[in-house]
Amino acid sequence: MSNNNETRTARADNTLAFYVREQLGETYNPDSKDENLVDLLTDLMHFAASDNIDFELCFRMAKTNFEAEQEGAVYGL
Numbered sequence: 844m845s846n847n848n849e850t851r852t853a854r855a856d857n858t859l860a861f862y863v864r865e866q867l868g869e870t871y872n873p874d875s876k877d878e879n880l881v882d883l884l885t886d887l888m889h890f891a892a893s894d895n896i897d898f899e900l901c902f903r904m905a906k907t908n909f910e911a912e913q914e915g916a917v918y919g920l
Contacts, residue, residue, distance in 0.1 A: 848912055859883060 860871040862883050871879075891898035 851912070 856876075859876065859879055863869050863871045863879050866886075867879075867882065888898050890896075891901065
């Protein structure tokens with residue numbers, strides 16, 4: 844599977860849809876992606892706190908990766 848940003852976006856959308864269907868027991872509504880993402884992030888924060896994982900550090904690292912991947916898409920890297 845390619846690691847381009849379209850693939851990453853599709854993978855994230857599939858993960859969010861799975862979370863909504865299987866964990867929340869709701870029908871996935873693409874118009875509610877922001878609300879669903881907040882729910883997922885909140886659950887991940889609870890998970891991190893319960894396992895002594897520094898969520899803020901992980902988020903900063905993910906943001907750095909995201910920015911590099913976005914830049915790579917712009918410059919064709």
